[in-house]
Amino acid sequence: MNMDKKLRDAMNDQVIAEHQASLIYSQLAYDLDAQSFTGLSTWMAAQADEERVHAKKLADHLLARGEKVELGTVEVPPLHADSPVAAFRAALGHEQKVSEMIRNLARVADEVHDFDSRALINWFLNEQIEEEATVSEIVDQLVLVGDNGSGLLRIDAELGSERTPAPGPQ
Ligand code: FEO
Numbered sequence: 001m002n003m004d005k006k007l008r009d010a011m012n013d014q015v016i017a018e019h020q021a022s023l024i025y026s027q028l029a030y031d032l033d034a035q036s037f038t039g040l041s042t043w044m045a046a047q048a049d050e051e052r053v054h055a056k057k058l059a060d061h062l063l064a065r066g067e068k069v070e071l072g073t074v075e076v077p078p079l080h081a082d083s084p085v086a087a088f089r090a091a092l093g094h095e096q097k098v099s100e101m102i103r104n105l106a107r108v109a110d111e112v113h114d115f116d117s118r119a120l121i122n123w124f125l126n127e128q129i130e131e132e133a134t135v136s137e138i139v140d141q142l143v144l145v146g147d148n149g150s151g152l153l154r155i156d157a158e159l160g161s162e163r164t165p166a167p168g169p170q
Contacts, residue, residue, distance in 0.1 A: 015071070023048070
């Protein structure tokens with residue numbers, strides 16, 4: 001079933017927002033690597049990969065419904081991630097923005113009575129709860145350790161071990 005144009009546009013915007021999230025996480029990964037927090041950098045880089053999977057899920061739905069995907073220009077806002085806590089706060093801010101966009105997508109789908117996209121949008125609503133909670137918990141832990149070097153290195157080691165570094169060039 002083809003989609004209402006309003007829903008199609010909102011979903012295409014979401015594809016762009018997920019690619020933007022991926023670039024934001026990549027930038028944060030580079031910033032943290034530059035500060036020698038290699039574990040936190042690995043965590044952010046893995047998150048960047050996950051965001052590309054999110055974009056593909058939405059793009060695949062549009063394509064399966066006979067719609068096109070238009071990426072246009074994907075911009076990365078200034079992030080000022082000069083410490084781990086600043087980096088994770090920037091990530092949390094973007095996740096909150098994405099959550100609001102997903103809620104809007106659900107509103108539009110309801111408005112145009114699009115039942116076919118409901119399962120996908122519900123998956124994203126649940127995913128956002130999880131992502132916000134995870135990032136918020138990391139922010140809380142980083143605030144708790146403050147400038148304590150051994151505390152920061154422990155969090156760096158723990159988060160780095162949760163994620164596998166992306167494979168390098170073959
Ligand atoms: Fe796909 Fe982290 O939002």
